[in-house]
Amino acid sequence: MQNLQTDLIELLKNEDNLVVDNQLNKNKIIEAALKVEPFLIRLLIMNETFKRHFFQEVENVLVFDKIKFQRFVNNKSFLPDSYTAFKNKIGLAVNDDTTDNFIKAKNDVVLVWPHKDCVLEGGQTKEDQKRNEIFWNETLAPDSVDRLLDAKTFTNFKKYDKDGEHKVIEFKGDENLILKGNNLLVISSLLKTHRGKIKLIYIDPPYNTGNDDFNYNDSFNHSAWLTFIKNRLEIAKELLSPDGSIWINIDDYECHYLKVIADEVFKKENFVGSVVWQHSIQGKGYAGKFSLHHNYILCYSKSEQFSLGQMERTEKHNVNYKNPDNDPNGRWRSGDIRNALYRKNLIYDIKTPSGNIISPPSKGWRFSKDTMQEKIDKGQVYFNEDETKIAYKIYLKDQDGRVPETMWFADEVGTTRTANNEIKQLFGASVFDTPKPEKLLQRIIHIATNEKDIVLDFFAGSGTTASVAHKMNRKFVTTEQMDYVDTVTTERLKKVIEGEQGGISNDVNWQGGGSFVYAELMEYNQYFINKIQDAKSKEDILKVWEEMQAKAFISYQFDKDIFNKSLDAFKTASLETMQQYLIEVLDKNQLYVNFSEIEDTSFNVSEEDKVLNYSFYNKQ
Numbered sequence: 001m002q003n004l005q006t007d008l009i010e011l012l013k014n015e016d017n018l019v020v021d022n023q024l025n026k027n028k029i030i031e032a033a034l035k036v037e038p039f040l041i042r043l044l045i046m047n048e049t050f051k052r053h054f055f056q057e058v059e060n061v062l063v064f065d066k067i068k069f070q071r072f073v074n075n076k077s078f079l080p081d082s083y084t085a086f087k088n089k090i091g092l093a094v095n096d097d098t099t100d101n102f103i104k105a106k107n108d109v110v111l112v113w114p115h116k117d118c119v120l121e122g123g124q125t126k127e128d129q130k131r132n133e134i135f136w137n138e139t140l141a142p143d144s145v146d147r148l149l150d151a152k153t154f155t156n157f158k159k160y161d162k163d164g165e166h167k168v169i170e171f172k173g174d175e176n177l178i179l180k181g182n183n184l185l186v187i188s189s190l191l192k193t194h195r196g197k198i199k200l201i202y203i204d205p206p207y208n209t210g211n212d213d214f215n216y217n218d219s220f221n222h223s224a225w226l227t228f229i230k231n232r233l234e235i236a237k238e239l240l241s242p243d244g245s246i247w248i249n250i251d252d253y254e255c256h257y258l259k260v261i262a263d264e265v266f267k268k269e270n271f272v273g274s275v276v277w278q279h280s281i282q283g284k285g286y287a288g289k290f291s292l293h294h295n296y297i298l299c300y301s302k303s304e305q306f307s308l309g310q311m312e313r314t315e316k317h318n319v320n321y322k323n324p325d326n327d328p329n330g331r332w333r334s335g336d337i338r339n340a341l342y343r344k345n346l347i348y349d350i351k352t353p354s355g356n357i358i359s360p361p362s363k364g365w366r367f368s369k370d371t372m373q374e375k376i377d378k379g380q381v382y383f384n385e386d387e388t389k390i391a392y393k394i395y396l397k398d399q400d401g402r403v404p405e406t407m408w409f410a411d412e413v414g415t416t417r418t419a420n421n422e423i424k425q426l427f428g429a430s431v432f433d434t435p436k437p438e439k440l441l442q443r444i445i446h447i448a449t450n451e452k453d454i455v456l457d458f459f460a461g462s463g464t465t466a467s468v469a470h471k472m473n474r475k476f477v478t479t480e481q482m483d484y485v486d487t488v489t490t491e492r493l494k495k496v497i498e499g500e501q502g503g504i505s506n507d508v509n510w511q512g513g514g515s516f517v518y519a520e521l522m523e524y525n526q527y528f529i530n531k532i533q534d535a536k537s538k539e540d541i542l543k544v545w546e547e548m549q550a551k552a553f554i555s556y557q558f559d560k561d562i563f564n565k566s567l568d569a570f571k572t573a574s575l576e577t578m579q580q581y582l583i584e585v586l587d588k589n590q591l592y593v594n595f596s597e598i599e600d601t602s603f604n605v606s607e608e609d610k611v612l613n614y615s616f617y618n619k620q
Contacts, residue, residue, distance in 0.1 A: 004049065004072070004569060011043055011050070026073050033066045033073070044069075147589035149188040149235075153598050154179070154519040154616065155609050160494055161515035168517055168612055173619040176470065176514065178490055179479040181521030183458040185592060186479040187235050189521075190456075192595075192617055194477065198239045199453035202444055202465050204249040204436060205229060225254060226261050232458065233265045239456065240302040245272065245448050248298045249436065255296045266300040272308065273299050277440065278410045280417070297408075297444070309447040310401025321396040327379065329395050337381065337392040339364045350376075352387040366392065404447055413440040423462055425502045426495055431488050432462050438503030441468040449474055463489040467496045467503070471510045490518055519616075522593040524603065525586045528552050532579050538571060541578045548582065553590035 005024065012018040018025050018032075032040045041064055044050040054069045055062040157168040179186045206225075236246055246266070250258050263271060275297040321331035338361040339346050346364030349357050350372065365372055375381040380393045410418075414437030420430045422438060441464055445455060451473045457465035460480035469476040470493070480489055499505075499512025523530075528548050535541045549560060563570070563585075570578065593603045595617065598610055605613075 004053070007047070007049055008073075011047060015039070015043075024073065029073050030070050033064075033069050036064060036066065147594060148591075149185065150589075151189040151192040151595040151617065152181070152185055153522040153593040153595050153603075153605060153609070153613055154189075155522040155605075156518075156520045157609075157612050158518045159515060160490075160497060160518065162497055162513060168519075171517075171612070171615040171619040174475065176466070176475055176516035177477045178460070178463075178466070178485065178493065178516055178518045179477070179521070180481065180485050180519070181479065181592065182481050182526075183479045184232055184235070185521060187232065187239065187456075187458050189595070190477065191235065191238055194239055194454070194456075196239070196241055197454055198456045198477070199241055199244045199450075200445060200448045200474075201236050201240060201244070201246040201456045201458075202249075202441065203232075203236075203246070203457060203459045204434075204461060205232075205459050207251050207253055226257055229258065230261050230265065233262060236456075236458075237265055237302065242303050243305040243307065244302045245306050246300050246302075247275075247444050247448070248300075249277075249295055250298065251295050252292075255298070259298060262298060262300055266302075270301045270303065270306075271299075272301055272306070273406055275299065275406050275408055277408045277413065279415050281410050281415060308404060309449075311404050311443070311447065313399060313402050317402050318396055327393070327395075329380075329393075329397060331396040332393040333396075335392040335394040337366045337390060339366050345369075350390065352383055354387055356387045358388065358390060404443075408440070408443065413437060413443055419464070422502050426492060426500060427488070431484070435462045436464050438464060438468050438471075439507075441465050442472065442504045442507070445469055445472055445474060460485060460489050463492040466493055466516075470496055470514055470516075471504060471508050476516075522603075522605065522609070524590050524593050525553055525588070526591040528586060529583055529591070532582050535575070535579060538575055538578060541575065541582065542571075545582060548586075553587040555585050555587050558585040 009019055009022060009024060012024070012029070013022075018028055029040075044054060044064070045062060051062070054065050054072075056065060057063075159166045159168045233246075240246065248258065248262065259271075259274075277295050277297055278293055279295050280293050318331070320333045322333070323331045340363065342363040344364075345368060346366075347360050348365070348369050349359060350365075351357060367375065372381060375392070376390075381390055382393065383390050416434055416437075418439075419435035419437040420432070423432060423435055424430055445468060449455060452475065454475045454477060455465060455469040457476070457478045460466065460478040463478065466476040466478040466489075478489070493516055496510075497512055497514055497516075499510065501510070504510070528544060528551075531544045531547075532541065535544060548554065554560065570581070573581070593605065595613060597603060598605050598613060
């Protein structure tokens, strides 16, 4: 059987304006169908294929199903009765059982707004996996994702320490975790165990530059990427403790779009600052372009309870401290004595020793009137020679650290090349294009956390965040979907436990030790998606379909019987189209086994996994 739309083009190509440039003129055809024009009915009924699909015998009379035919002509897919008929439509629809009846002269209407589903993006890494992800750029009806973000079941539990690999017996609630699976579904599961407990989240997401794996089959690239990020930021916010913060590594391409979304999720007043990190000394220069040497790191707090930590002082940070007047308190520098925010009680005149009056700045002084006089008496606030201005002495002896700056230079925190050398030292080769140096994460973790705090990174990559957190005596949770989580991320953390001496190890006197638990999301429909994407031929796809019919959870909107009757037409499609269609009919709520369904025998969850899942969700 030929593709039905191709057959229809052939059937109608000689009719006036029904086929234009070898494409169906849908409006004209649908208008003729709704009017039951005799010429169209005659052409359709004379073709056995169309007669079988669009006519029904009633009392020996063939009745034309004009609604079914209209849906077929409107459908971008090649199959009739596809549940995807509503795709790419936004508008008012009548409240009945179909999805094609958009606003008409009826009273009961609802707004139907299918949305881009960027939550299911598979290859979330920007490293060179080069996996084609266009199938994930899918439009779902709002009720198609009702259980997508439920807590999931984990499997393949392993514990690693200095003595090697062990079976996991139970969870105590303080384990370091490496969790494999779609990162949105993993962090959604962590809401059940870690909500409000994470002190620091650092992420290095795909930058959407066209050089990474974030490839979409549409023209709304920024929009799709921002949906992908927004879904994750919303859950990240729920995971943060009240005094927690999130740090997001990004470059010029999406930085300003990201800032707008992050302002919305975390609130603009919780924006702490934008760090500029010199990731390269050489940079990349092109004719007519700037030579690129930096990334940005956007920092947001969960609430006003967040406190930015101090950085270490060295003598180079003290060069501005002098003691020209032999002040007994030692070296000092001048500080701004104006107030940053307007306060009525800080608006007052200051009388100098000679009787001059110094008026207050527009927002007032830094101290109350009594405190100001006390500091003047002690000499900590002093006047210039003509007594027209005052200044404030900041003593070196009072400085335990220094306020973090927003410019982070290569000689302080390292570069991408530094990070690649750290990876080569561990694995003998560079396994990532853009890893982050350990000193960069050391600075962030030092500023944003204390010992024993929990650090989360849900774009684990090579495992830098988890490695540095562990060396700095913090707890870590990290997640990654790609298979290198087994060969790189996990292996790196095993080397850390064994006492590897790269990165910041010497700085923190790292001697090894500790442990972590590895686990994976338990796949269900994801298993079939993997098989579909790995298919090399149409024969492979048809074998997957046979298995799907027996075991997969398929969308309730999809009719297997109608599909199987049209299987010959399905076989005429391209391999890519066949792959995309089978992925679309899978129920996305069942990609992985929901924890709430762990006792359902159809999922075959082992008794051992049941015990560990109950322990994990109850002890964390």
